[in-house]
Amino acid sequence: MTEFRHDPNSLADRLDQLLPPGKPEQIGTDGDPLIETAARIASAPRPTLSPEAMARIQAQITQVQPVAPQRFPVRIASSGRLALVAAFAVILIVGSVFAARELGITLIAPTETPTATNTLTETPSQTPSVTASSTPTATIQPTETATNTPEPTATSTIAASNTPLPTEDTSVLPTITPTPTTQPGMVVVEGPVESINGNIVVIYDIEIEVDPNDPILAVIQVGDHVRIEGTVGVVGSTVVVIAVTVVVVDIDVSVSSSGEVWRDEGDCSNPPPPWAPAHGWRARCEGAPPPGNSGGMGMGMGNPDDDDDD
Amino acid sequence: MSSETIDQLVGRAQQGDTGAVEALYQRYAQSVYRYIYYRVSSTIDAEDLTAEVFVKMVEGLPRYRITGAPFEAWLYRIAAARVIDHRRRTKRRPQAELTENLADSATQPEEEVQRAQEIEMLRRAFSQFNDEEQTLLILRFVERKSHQEVADVLGKSPAAVKSMQHRTLLRLASLLGSEEKVRHYLRGGNHDRISPRP
Numbered sequence: 001m002t003e004f005r006h007d008p009n010s011l012a013d014r015l016d017q018l019l020p021p022g023k024p025e026q027i028g029t030d031g032d033p034l035i036e037t038a039a040r041i042a043s044a045p046r047p048t049l050s051p052e053a054m055a056r057i058q059a060q061i062t063q064v065q066p067v068a069p070q071r072f073p074v075r076i077a078s079s080g081r082l083a084l085v086a087a088f089a090v091i092l093i094v095g096s097v098f099a100a101r102e103l104g105i106t107l108i109a110p111t112e113t114p115t116a117t118n119t120l121t122e123t124p125s126q127t128p129s130v131t132a133s134s135t136p137t138a139t140i141q142p143t144e145t146a147t148n149t150p151e152p153t154a155t156s157t158i159a160a161s162n163t164p165l166p167t168e169d170t171s172v173l174p175t176i177t178p179t180p181t182t183q184p185g186m187v188v189v190e191g192p193v194e195s196i197n198g199n200i201v202v203i204y205d206i207e208i209e210v211d212p213n214d215p216i217l218a219v220i221q222v223g224d225h226v227r228i229e230g231t232v233g234v235v236g237s238t239v240v241v242i243a244v245t246v247v248v249v250d251i252d253v254s255v256s257s258s259g260e261v262w263r264d265e266g267d268c269s270n271p272p273p274p275w276a277p278a279h280g281w282r283a284r285c286e287g288a289p290p291p292g293n294s295g296g297m298g299m300g301m302g303n304p305d306d307d308d309d310d
Numbered sequence: 311m312s313s314e315t316i317d318q319l320v321g322r323a324q325q326g327d328t329g330a331v332e333a334l335y336q337r338y339a340q341s342v343y344r345y346i347y348y349r350v351s352s353t354i355d356a357e358d359l360t361a362e363v364f365v366k367m368v369e370g371l372p373r374y375r376i377t378g379a380p381f382e383a384w385l386y387r388i389a390a391a392r393v394i395d396h397r398r399r400t401k402r403r404p405q406a407e408l409t410e411n412l413a414d415s416a417t418q419p420e421e422e423v424q425r426a427q428e429i430e431m432l433r434r435a436f437s438q439f440n441d442e443e444q445t446l447l448i449l450r451f452v453e454r455k456s457h458q459e460v461a462d463v464l465g466k467s468p469a470a471v472k473s474m475q476h477r478t479l480l481r482l483a484s485l486l487g488s489e490e491k492v493r494h495y496l497r498g499g500n501h502d503r504i505s506p507r508p
Binding site for chain 1: 328331332335339340343344347353356357360361364365367368369425428429432447450451452454455456457459472473475476477479480482483486487
């Protein structure tokens with residue numbers, strides 16, 4: 001072991017000859033200390049897992065079930081689970097209100113007393129087809145204890161035009177199963193983008209993995225106010241949200257049918273392409289009126305680029 | 311097994327085929343174990359981390375995308391992350407485990423003792439290198455991967471791997487040379503050169 005005779009390339013070539021990749025044999029050394037060092041590692045004992053250890057690990061991994069591929073999985077950090085629970089509660093309440101409106105039921109704000117009286121106006125000609133259920137359809141089991149329990153919808157005082165049959169026990173608090181205006185289990189995460197790492201967007205410490213091919217990724221920036229809607233599921237031990245829409249709330253962003261994206265940077269240096277409506281930019285930078293405002297310019301007086309065609 | 315077959319196996323595993331998952335485990339378990347074994351201090355830790363790697367594999371399969379890079383590159387990246395995480399958790403010194411592993415050497419045949427000593431010497435030498443260099447040494451010379459395969463795992467070009475290989479072997483040659491001298495001295499090797507007493 002005396003003479004160093006190789007540069008990186010010649011060393012690599014020589015090693016490929018003497019210690020061919022993928023083959024166990026060793027075809028000598030050439031006296032170079034680097035080759036001899038490599039040969040020493042190659043000839044070292046090769047520890048192996050015992051059959052017992054193999055079987056034990058095999059048993060462990062069979063306990064873990066692979067999960068079918070899903071689009072837009074959003075992994076929720078443990079610190080964001082509490083926020084997710086709160087978001088659920090808000091959505092359920094809002095969904096209940098929408099459903100109640102559609103059914104002609106007026107929901108009054110929840111009272112503070114859990115034993116609130118239910119005021120029900122009967123309409124005997126109708127059998128109530130709506131029965132109650134304020135139980136969330138999706139279940140989340142946070143590891144930490146939530147201390148801010150959402151206001152129970154069950155305490156709502158309800159004034160309804162269709163009432164239960166007289167035989168119904170009115171001491172039982174009614175609950176509502178709304179005909180949802182959004183899909184069951186839909187959640188909304190809305191807030192400022194805290195960071196973007198590849199296709200991972202973080203809002204309120206919630207890591208959201210967006211489809212890498214989604215053009216919105218080319219547009220959103222840290223600090224943008226973003227609204228993400230999706231459905232919730234559980235993959236293994238991870239709570240996931242299947243994102244449906246990602247919308248930038250506080251800035252004007254347009255995406256063409258071919259995936260091109262334009263973003264209003266807030267000044268006039270970035271004119272929109274013809275396909276982008278960009279009403280705000282045009283009103284600000286070209287003096288065009290905002291949509292629905294006919295003041296100032298009559299028919300045919302607008303910017304020819306104002307049409308929405310691609 | 312060809313790369314195409316591995317891709318098909320992975321595809322079936324992604325669909326929840328437990329037989330495919332088991333086949334992947336059987337195929338890669340030993341090499342992943344060796345990779346971890348040379349980077350941690352005990353056999354038990356190496357087994358536990360190997361189990362963690364394959365649990366992570368099963369959990370992560372739905373998100374794995376076949377990109378043309380070898381599947382095992384993904385496994386080695388999981389393994390590397392597990393090793394780093396393990397070090398953060400334990401913060402133990404490798405030297406402490408050498409003693410642990412050799413504690414019962416007196417009851418082992420000499421060949422076994424030499425084998426264990428050689429492994430421990432390599433482990434201790436490897437621990438002087440950073441994560442990428444350790445990965446290179448183990449994959450290139452224990453697992454006999456090509457420069458391209460190591461480049462796939464490390465996310466580098468083959469040229470960069472060759473350069474790192476040259477640099478790492480230079481330093482390792484120096485380290486092992488020093489270790490040899492120390493071990494030779496501690497085991498009384500110098501006495502061989504001294505004339506026996508009458």
